[in-house]
Amino acid sequence: MNIVVCISQVPDTTTKVTVAPDGKKISSAGVKFILNPYDEFALEEGLQLRAKYGGSVTAVTVGGDSAKEILRTALAMGVDKAVLIKDDERADSFGVAHNLAEAAREADIAILGRQSIDFDSYGTAAMTAELLNLPSASMVSKLSIDGTKVVAECDIDGGKETIELSLPCVISVQKGLNEPRYPKLPDIMKAKSKPIEERASAGVAPRVRTLSMELPKSSRIGKVLGDSDADIQELVRLLHEEAKAI
């Protein structure tokens, strides 16, 4: 089975976001970049599928040189091959999907994290699938493959749905699908000297322009009360009469 896992590098979840001088993106000063948390499940699933069905796992990312770091993590976890599609200019989601589709053209299955926690578009898997004219399933929390038949259990608003599709396909995975392995120290050391294949970005024109970035305005009422019975009654009154929220 030819398995391609698409991963991305994102700011650590503890990052306090500040806006860069250009007013359009976050300032990267002092920001720690990590492997997108959901991509750990994608990599693990790829490795487990290889263990079951044989074949190879290729990890692909679109980004600058710094993104090699997450490819090293993927290699340490056990992928066979790592590919960096060089794109220093931050591509929009279509640009990323276009590059990923090119890299996954020969894949039996392409696996992504359910969302990348920077731009949260949730759209890259479906976009990649559409570009490849393949079926897809998103937010997969359970997966079974029998021959070319794929059954995926997917999280939807307020429940789950079961989707039947066939290989080749694209899936995005959710927490709960598996328990990602921790790379062992010797594997981390070995990964440092493994090759990373670099490819040029297809360089498609961006379809969405970012005009500006701002921090959310907080205009909260900010009334803090104690915990006496009178305070609790006052909170109920405020919610009812002032905020009209109940």
Place this chain on the structure above:
Amino acid sequence: MSTILVYLESQGNGLKRSSLEAITAAVDTGYTVIGLLADGKEENVQAAAEYGLTKCLLAKHPLLAEKSSPVAASAIAQAARYSQANYVMASANSNGKEIAPRVAVKLQAGYIPDAISLESSAGSIIAKRPAYAGKAIVSVQISTQVGVITLRPNVFTAKKRSASLTVEEFSPEITTEDIRARVTGVSKNEGRLDVSEADIIVSGGRGLKAAENYNLIESLAQVLGGAVGSSRAVVDAGWRPHSEQIGQTGKTVSPSLYFACGISGAIQHLAGMSTSKIIVAINKDKDAPIFKVADYGIVGDILEVLPKLTEALRRTLNK
């Protein structure tokens, strides 16, 4: 004439609230708005007239009954071409998030997911959307001829305004080839309102001290008719399912009213709920970061405050 095609979804004999929100958001831009319903009958659409929709396409094809997102995407793209839409809009619910990216590829359109505001400016639309789970807001604009935009549920309030509605049947071309992924089963969390669909959310955190104390959260949620949410800490501790987790690695929500009970307010949690309209925090630590984003706060032990608050609300709401 600039036109927006809004993808509508049926619920019972009417439309989902998120679809009514999408109609309102689209009408507010000043564009001509055309609806598209692909999963219901004419009677489902009638409710939309009360929200200012003047025209709706009713897609008819036997294969639309197959629940398949590529099929829905194909029908929407065809309707967008047919109505010469400049924009296609849909709710950013789980269905919309799955279908809209495909529509964008089919129409060679730019795609803006999860918009929280729309502004019509010089013949195009500028949308704001959260990034980094709400830690930042970006203003974005589509640079292609056609654009696809999904709208975050619960952010745009559906407004009533009467209109006379014309319904036109529309027959998309769909082949069995299009059905390569289909939904074969759905299980709803019976009796449990999901945080992504809720107008009121009551969330608990580590301050509850033990899983069994979660009944305090559930009682409050029940009195308010709200959903139960959780901080990452309690999900990681195995007290609650991941489907309830709110925050950067869980769900991002914007209810009208959000209760954070015994949640200190780690930056990842704040990211997931800071766009809520009214935020109430209950925490015994007066310096907890959650109070910085709260409209109303109670400094106290939630194990003592919650039963009293639930009772006081029950009396006020007469339940």
